[in-house]
Amino acid sequence: MLFTxxxxxxxxxxxxxxxxxxEQLQDDLNRFLTLLITQLQHQxxxxxxxxxxxxxxxxxFASVEQQIYQNANLEKLLKVQExxxxxxxxxxxxxxxxxxxxxxxxxxGAAEATYTLNANxxxxxxxxxxxxxxxxxxxxxxxxxxxxxxxWSGRDGNGNRLPDGNYTVEVASRNRExxxxxxxxxxFGRITGAAADGGRVSLLLGDAPVPMEExxxxxxGPATAGG
Numbered sequence: 319m320l321f322t323x324x325x326x327x328x329x330x331x332x333x334x335x336x337x338x339x340x341e342q343l344q345d346d347l348n349r350f351l352t353l354l355i356t357q358l359q360h361q362x363x364x365x366x367x368x369x370x371x372x373x374x375x376x377x378x379f380a381s382v383e384q385q386i387y388q389n390a391n392l393e394k395l396l397k398v399q400e401x402x403x404x405x406x407x408x409x410x411x412x413x414x415x416x417x418x419x420x421x422x423x424x425x426x427g428a429a430e431a432t433y434t435l436n437a438n439x440x441x442x443x444x445x446x447x448x449x450x451x452x453x454x455x456x457x458x459x460x461x462x463x464x465x466x467x468x469x470w471s472g473r474d475g476n477g478n479r480l481p482d483g484n485y486t487v488e489v490a491s492r493n494r495e496x497x498x499x500x501x502x503x504x505x506f507g508r509i510t511g512a513a514a515d516g517g518r519v520s521l522l523l524g525d526a527p528v529p530m531e532e533x534x535x536x537x538x539g540p541a542t543a544g545g
Contacts, residue, residue, distance in 0.1 A: 410509045410521060416534045422446060422487040423507030423524040427472045427479065431487050434465040434502040439491035444468055447486045454480060459489060484524040504534060 422429050435442070442459035454474045460466040468487060472480050484507075491499040511522035520527040 410536055413509050413536050413538055414506060415509050415523060415536045416504050416506050417523060417528050418504055418532045418534060420486040420488060420503055421505030421507060421523055421526060422485040424472045424482045424485055425508060429470040429472060431468045431503060431505045432465055433468060433489040435463050435491050436500045438463050439499050440494045442489065442491040445488045446470060449484060484526045
């Protein structure tokens with residue numbers, strides 16, 4: 319072999335490593351050609367080098383190089399797709415969305431969420447937490463099976479008004495035996511932006527990124543649980 323270690327060094331690039339791999343491949347190819355020319359210049363005429371050997375390695379380089387450039391082009395296409403998706407999300411800015419999860423967005427002193435019990439409960443507790451995970455408000459919730467609405471005025475347990483922003487709401491329902499029941503939650507909020515990360519597009523609900531698949535509905539005005 320004229321050289322070693324190039325097959326691994328020039329393996330097909332993945333992710334954002336394409337540029338580095340291309341540069342490394344070019345360096346390896348230049349080194350290979352330098353070694354090849356040097357060996358051709360100093361080969362023994364009575365024992366010439368095997369042409370099939372370096373021809374095979376040139377073919378290998380061509381194949382790997384093609385794969386790397388294909389990956390680089392694919393990355394460009396994915397980036398274009400991301401940008402296109404983000405641009406399409408501009409139409410949603412300023413609208414109100416209902417999303418799955420524990421989101422609770424306080425705006426102008428009002429926030430709303432829903433919770434659905436899969437069975438009757440003995441008791442239900444609703445806790446609102448701030449961005450640091452601290453419980454700022456606790457109240458009792460509904461205990462009958464079905465979908466219920468929780469509205470919050472943005473005041474803590476002492477009646478102090480809290481700043482607008484992103485909070486979370488946790489609903490815990492227990493049956494008579496004390497076992498937790500399954501609770502499905504949704505939250506409402508204004509869409510303030512869009513972002514793409516690793517091929518995944520998310521909308522911003524307040525300051526919280528929400529994947530597209532978690533968005534249930536979008537409306538022009540403030541969304542409500544009742545429609």
